[in-house]
Amino acid sequence: MDLTQPIKGPPPGKKYVRCPCNCLLICRSTAQRIACPRPNCQRIINLTSYLPTVTVRSPGSSRVQCAHCNEIFVFSLSNRALARCPHCRRVSSVGPEYARTRAVIYMIIGIIFLGAGIGVTVATYELASKSGGIYVVWIGAFITGLCMLIRSMFYCAMRVSKVLGTS
Structure with a gap:
């Protein structure tokens, strides 16, 4: 028995979304973004693509376009270290x-x-x-x-x- 799947399907007009923190969220079927309500998580999950992408809300973070694969990811500018792209796993400098x-x-x-x-x-x-x-x-x-x-x-x-x- 798979414990990660819900027991029954969502109500009409709703859908289930699983946060990376393993919280099962319910939202409208037309929703494009949903936030996790857990205080230690608070991730924003974008539902526009087939695979949901997750961005973490943190002050001082910026959207960065990777120099290798041109994908966009969120990077914290406060630590001023090298950025590793979560898509291609290659390292680049931000600025x-x-x-x-x-x-x-x-x-x-x-x-x-x-x-x-x-x-x-x-x-x-x-x-x-x-x-x-x-x-x-x-x-x-x-x-x-x-x-x-x-x-x-x-x-x-x-x-x-x-x-x-x-x-």
Whole structure:
């Protein structure tokens, strides 16, 4: 016996909708949107498409168009992190400022580590033949600098999603 299905069909002119929080809702058959009444959920379910899409009401959230699949989803602009599209699961930046700032920060850190690696290598070249531990410092500085520059290129090449409006 399936416990997720209602025991009988809805009354005439009504339909059942199941919220992702597992609350069974009843609404008019012509309804296009319905809100979950649970205080810890309060999701808005759009019934216009065949599969209902769910958006969560939260302050500071915006509608965003994915740069990869052009689908629209809701993203909170307050945390200013990378956005993962719920449709295609790919990561993009919301607005060009975030990706540009991160790219510059990682590039500066990478250049500093590469410069420090070159400086330590030149300064301790004679001492390295006597003490083998200095090679670890050289390798660590160069690898860290290269990793930071690679991360900077990742942010430079990242696609940027468009903000459509706040909800």
